[in-house]
Amino acid sequence: MQLTGKDICFRYKTKSPWILKDVSLSIESGERVGVVGPSGYGKSTLARILSGYEKPVSGEVKLDGKDLPGKGYCPVQLIYQHPELSVNPRLKMGDILHEAWTPDKELLDRMGIEKKWFTRWPTELSGGELQRFCIARVLAPQTRFLICDEITTMLDAITQAQIWHLLLEECEKRNLGMMIITHNKSLAERVCTRVIELPELNNVERADV
């Protein structure tokens, strides 16, 4: 399968400056594309557009030549930078994990998720533990592409390594395509099969470029 973004332009309001201009890229299944660039260059915006959270002002996002589905489980899933913001603080972890599907025990074991955490509230888990839940809940069988928006930036080195290890393993096994957004170039070079510098792709003229 192929996820493509063609000539994507984006700005928040009709008169605000362009954030993305004529950005085109495509990701194949099994490919891990790293997107690097300084902050404020539209990395996260690109992630939100490719996963269908935001509509581009012009240009299109296609999955195998078709639009992303508006309803139902989206085959392109975004994992957020801040896991504590992407879970409902009023739900217990078990409910959060089972939002879309029920992962089997084997996956949970490999993800390092313990069953006893299910009865806890999100505030009672650490960032790394929460992020595992956030990853596991979007690994439903229908998922084809994963878009990781700085998913390990706030974690310590050991947890980072753990999370990447299990995420890469899972993606390899299922032949998922990944887009990995990071400002950490060495991380991108280690985990990705291909690295894109967003400023080179983006045709926005910036005063400081």
Place this chain on the structure above:
Amino acid sequence: MHKYHKKSRILNKRVALLITMIIAAVYLVGIFIWGCCIGEDSYAVNFGNKFLPPSAEHWFGTDNLGRDMFFRSIKGLSLSMVIGVISVAISSVIAIVMGILSAVFGGWVDKVVNWAVDLCMGLPHLVLLILISFMLGKGVFGITIAAAVTHWPSMTRMIRQEVLQVRNSQYVQAAYKMGRSRWQVAIKHIIPHILPVYFIGVTLLFPHCIMHESAVTFLGFGLPREMPAIGVILAEAMTHIVTGKWWLAVFPGIMLLIAVIFFDLIGEGLKNLLNPHTGNE
């Protein structure tokens, strides 16, 4: 939601909060029901008993017409609560409708609602209350409507804010992407987020309404003089307090104060219990 709830861990803070809230609720509901049951005989005019100080027979003493102040206070407070319940019910419905409309539709709807809120908040509350009550011919009807149409702005703002916040939150957007329908998201994420805010808002509106009702009545623009309302009682007490009849003002005043504090207590308790960060401690 309760599938993973363990009942075994009951924590002290939670229990203490619950107990205070229950005591407060019992006091308020008790006064309300008792007040409804009291007949006019209990505080009938009796010139033989003029200005009796507090005693075992008349706990709060009697006034210039020999009426028992204890029963008058209870009856008055209960009447205030009835007015409070009706006006809060109307206010909160206005607030929830306006708040959700302005958050969901945005654009000019949002602008109009915000203007209305600003307009209502910009005027001194008491002046607006007196004006509306006076226009509607005072009495129970006037004061209830006046309180009902002046207490929605702050709650509208609160609900609008909460709806906006939860709609734009990452977990709600992620839920849509994970294939949840609008209804499922509303039931699982949005309503559980708005409902506590609504209940807290309602309980915190009560003391406001009651205080304002008493204030307007005290100033002579609310309930008629022959009704046993706290505002009326306090206004009458003013004329006798210089002659040393302290019980006329002190006891009804304290009763009102306790009721208001208890409502606040319940509101704050609910806030702490329903907030996910403090509620799980």
